[in-house]
Amino acid sequence: MFLSAIVVASLAASTFADSLAEVEHIVLFMQENRAFDHYFGTMAGVRGFKDPNVQINCDGRSVFFQQVNSLLSNDTDFLLPWYISAAGGEFINGTQCMDAGSNGWGENHAALAFGSNATCYFNLQDLWLQAEANTPQSWGHFRRSDLPVHFAIAEGWTVGDMYQQGVIALQSTNPNRVIWQSGSIAIPGGNVNTTQGPVLDNNETPGCSSLTQRLENGTELSSPQVYSCFPYNWQTLPEFLQDAGITWKEFQAVDNFDDNPLPYFDFWRNLADDNATSELAQQGLGMNGGGNGKEKEVVDAIVNSPKYNKTILIISFDETGGWGD
Numbered sequence: 001m002f003l004s005a006i007v008v009a010s011l012a013a014s015t016f017a018d019s020l021a022e023v024e025h026i027v028l029f030m031q032e033n034r035a036f037d038h039y040f041g042t043m044a045g046v047r048g049f050k051d052p053n054v055q056i057n058c059d060g061r062s063v064f065f066q067q068v069n070s071l072l073s074n075d076t077d078f079l080l081p082w083y084i085s086a087a088g089g090e091f092i093n094g095t096q097c098m099d100a101g102s103n104g105w106g107e108n109h110a111a112l113a114f115g116s117n118a119t120c121y122f123n124l125q126d127l128w129l130q131a132e133a134n135t136p137q138s139w140g141h142f143r144r145s146d147l148p149v150h151f152a153i154a155e156g157w158t159v160g161d162m163y164q165q166g167v168i169a170l171q172s173t174n175p176n177r178v179i180w181q182s183g184s185i186a187i188p189g190g191n192v193n194t195t196q197g198p199v200l201d202n203n204e205t206p207g208c209s210s211l212t213q214r215l216e217n218g219t220e221l222s223s224p225q226v227y228s229c230f231p232y233n234w235q236t237l238p239e240f241l242q243d244a245g246i247t248w249k250e251f252q253a254v255d256n257f258d259d260n261p262l263p264y265f266d267f268w269r270n271l272a273d274d275n276a277t278s279e280l281a282q283q284g285l286g287m288n289g290g291g292n293g294k295e296k297e298v299v300d301a302i303v304n305s306p307k308y309n310k311t312i313l314i315i316s317f318d319e320t321g322g323w324g325d
């Protein structure tokens with residue numbers, strides 16, 4: 001239920017390159033909110049809807065048969081992955097304009113921890129209070145005809161059907177993007193030393209998040225443990241590359257949708273755009289380059305480049321966005 005879709009398009013295919021030593025460029029391109037099966041579950045040869053090795057639940061059915069209770073329907077007790085067709089007309093009535101399932105902490109952990117064997121161990125009613133929001137929308141999927149470019153790229157190179165979302169957090173966008181560009185969300189005992197707390201939500205206001213509860217008499221209690229103490233202070237990928245003498249460039253669209261993780265970090269926030277002394281700034285954080293969010297443009301640019309046979313492009317998605325896998 002929680003795998004995120006990650007396509008690894010290894011452009012330095014074996015017909016061209018004999019070893020990693022021939023790779024001169026690595027391009028990382030991250031998109032938003034898709035799970036593997038939601039896009040590629042119908043693709044031949046992948047661990048999608050025909051995967052014969054999936055979990056068999058204690059009700060004797062595979063995990064593809066997600067349980068449905070009377071809160072959702074009295075007509076069936078299961079829901080299989082279903083095709084999100086173009087039916088329903090435009091805009092608000094269109095099937096393809098429906099919401100995804102919930103991407104929240106409770107719902108996603110319910111799906112992860114309980115989803116496989118829920119009814120063996122938990123009261124169905126309680127479970128659905130948590131996981132209900134993940135169904136039935138979460139089980140919607142597309143097909144090749146809806147995603148011809150994605151399929152062509154995935155089939156033309158290498159598709160990674162066993163990659164997983166880095167972290168299921170309170171809000172998962174920023175935590176997974178911080179992992180992508182720094183290798184850490186700073187969990188206690190993890191691979192960075194910081195007082196900034198683990199990144200567990202999309203907080204982008206200076207200061208920390210905490211869990212709060214409002215009592216009946218109006219008093220608001222906060223958890224002693226704080227997290228997501230924005231901005232962050234550990235080292236990011238471009239700084240590691242810089243230290244290693246490897247050049248890099250950061251591209252983003254004019255509207256980065258708040259999803260470029262580098263400005264979540266002290267180092268980048270404190271770096272003036274016009275700081276001529278700063279080699280890093282000169283390399284163009286926030287520059288408006290070709291990465292305008294269109295996967296095809298990125299792939300075409302590389303394939304048509306003389307550097308094609310020396311380049312690895314890794315296309316990933318930050319998290320499931322509430323879609324199932």
Ligand SMILES: *[C@@H]1O[C@H](CO)[C@@H](O)[C@H](O)[C@H]1NC(C)=O
Pocket residue numbers: 016017018022309310
């Ligand atoms: C890459 O392509 C160029 C020209 O297209 C060629 O000269 C070079 O030998 C190729 N390199 C590898 C590793 O195949």
Ligand SMILES: *[C@@H]1O[C@H](CO)[C@@H](O)[C@H](O)[C@H]1NC(C)=O
Pocket residue numbers: 056057058116117120
């Ligand atoms: C689910 O329940 C079945 C039957 O009790 C058991 O054999 C299986 O190991 C359980 N799987 C998980 C993931 O808990």
Ligand SMILES: *[C@@H]1O[C@H](CO)[C@@H](O)[C@H](O)[C@H]1NC(C)=O
Pocket residue numbers: 070071072073074
């Ligand atoms: C299913 O039936 C029960 C009992 O009649 C009812 O309370 C519930 O609302 C029904 N569920 C749906 C989705 O209509």
Ligand SMILES: *[C@@H]1O[C@H](CO)[C@@H](O)[C@H](O)[C@H]1NC(C)=O
Pocket residue numbers: 089090091092093
């Ligand atoms: C949605 O469907 C309703 C009912 O058929 C219709 O009245 C309405 O105009 C439709 N809205 C749009 C935006 O298509």
Ligand SMILES: *[C@@H]1O[C@H](CO)[C@@H](O)[C@H](O)[C@H]1NC(C)=O
Pocket residue numbers: 190191192193
């Ligand atoms: C963090 O600091 C502690 C105490 O100084 C040290 O033992 C540990 O190795 C450090 N960990 C990392 C990942 O730097």
Ligand SMILES: *[C@@H]1O[C@H](CO)[C@@H](O)[C@H](O)[C@H]1NC(C)=O
Pocket residue numbers: 215217218219
């Ligand atoms: C509200 O209730 C909590 C818990 O009983 C108590 O500690 C607090 O003093 C109360 N606040 C007010 C304003 O009565």
Ligand SMILES: *[C@@H]1O[C@H](CO)[C@@H](O)[C@H](O)[C@H]1NC(C)=O
Pocket residue numbers: 270271272275277278279280
């Ligand atoms: C420019 O960047 C360097 C670090 O590369 C920093 O030491 C210096 O303080 C910055 N100057 C300004 C005016 O921000």
